[in-house]
Amino acid sequence: MTNPFKLFALTAILLTPGVACASTLPGVPASCFSYELGGTRQSPHALTATSLHATLTGTDITLDIKGITVADPSGHVETATLERFNAVAAYAALSAFRGGISGACQGQSLGIKSDDIRPGTPQATWSNVSLNRPGHGMTIHKASIQAVQTTPDLRLKVEGMGIHDTKQPLMPTQLSADLTVQGLDTARQQITINALHAVSGSSAIDGKGTIEPGATASTSAADLHVSVTNVETLIGEIRDTAPKKVVAALTIARLMGRQSGDATLWDIGLSGGVVTVNRIPLPFSVP
Known part of the structure; x- marks a missing residue:
């Protein structure tokens, strides 16, 4: 960096x-x-x-x-x-x-x-x-x-x-983030992602949102908004090198996303151990 x-x-x-x-x-x-x-x-x-x-x-x-x-x-x-x-x-x-x-x-x-x-x-x-x-x-x-x-x-x-x-295999080669931490000296902080930008292969990842970290994922909360360009190309780039479960997860994520031009958009939430993607609860809870 x-x-x-x-x-x-x-x-x-x-x-x-x-x-x-x-x-x-x-x-x-x-x-x-x-x-x-x-x-x-x-x-x-x-x-x-x-x-x-x-x-x-x-x-x-x-x-x-x-x-x-x-x-x-x-x-x-x-x-x-x-x-x-x-x-x-x-x-x-x-x-x-x-x-x-x-x-x-x-x-x-x-x-x-x-x-x-x-x-x-x-x-x-x-x-x-x-x-x-x-x-x-x-x-x-x-x-x-x-x-x-x-x-x-x-x-x-x-x-x-x-x-x-x-x-x-999806780790970005370049990454930048602008973060604000509220309540640094308190037992409960809130991290605001003002802007996040990353590059992975031919794709650009951008995001913003808030995270309230807890002792575990089930006591944490998040409200994130993420966009990735050229997801289909990215899947093709990692298909032969990434584990099959990673390729499958990204394929499912693409299907759950909203399209806007060449970008796929997701609204990701975490509350009470339940993860939602575009307001749809995933069929599992995080510990």
């Missing part, structure tokens, strides 16, 4: 090479998550590192990054907080790759609050990202996350380019 981070024209740079050591987030035990930064250099309101290795302890899921830049161009967020901001992003990436929070991490605080980054606009860029678990790997050439607003709500822009997943 890429973003212009040539805003780091900071003066009085203190070049202090870092020594790699295992760390974790305040309040998060090493039995849940740990990471190690290598080749760190700090300056006022900025941090760079040549490597990061992180893991969800006991899961065999790892994250490796070969180049990191984290900074607050507004000059408000301290370097130590920027490191935590970067660590939270690493923890989120590992949890997303796993498909949910690991058992050892249930109920753990992420160790960073909205007040820690207000009124700044912290940003992070990662290069040559690799997520791995046995039999499954994902690489990203460049990724970025930018807090463009931190008050009253947290608004983030994330981008990715050069994405490849060994097990997900």
Whole structure:
């Protein structure tokens, strides 16, 4: 995911090479998550590192990054907080790759609050990202996350380019999203997807909507609106490489969609463990 981070024209740079050591987030035990930064250099309101290795302890899921830049161009967020901001992003990436929070991490605080980054606009860029678990790997050439607003709500822009997943044939090669998180410091957040755009083969995926994440899918809620162009072509592109159940699922999804020119549209809802597509309940409940 890429973003212009040539805003780091900071003066009085203190070049202090870092020594790699295992760390974790305040309040998060090493039995849940740990990471190690290598080749760190700090300056006022900025941090760079040549490597990061992180893991969800006991899961065999790892994250490796070969180049990191984290900074607050507004000059408000301290370097130590920027490191935590970067660590939270690493923890989120590992949890997303796993498909949910690991058992050892249930109920753990992420160790960073909205007040820690207000009124700044912290940003992070990662290069040559690799997520791995046995039999499954994902690489990203460049990724970025930018807090463009931190008050009253947290608004983030994330981008990715050069994405490849060994097990997900529909994984977009490019992705960008504009998200707003309300209630960051509360027990119940709402995530608004202001805009999402992705490219997979010859298809473009666009979406918007809201998500209220709960502890499980059955306690979560969602109201999403998604469009995909050239779905028939996309099915043809993956027919010989994707598992049959993926091709079948996409074929069924196409039949449930509404057509608008070359785009297929879906309104997707989740409430009380029941998923609806274009207001039609699916014949199963999610756990």
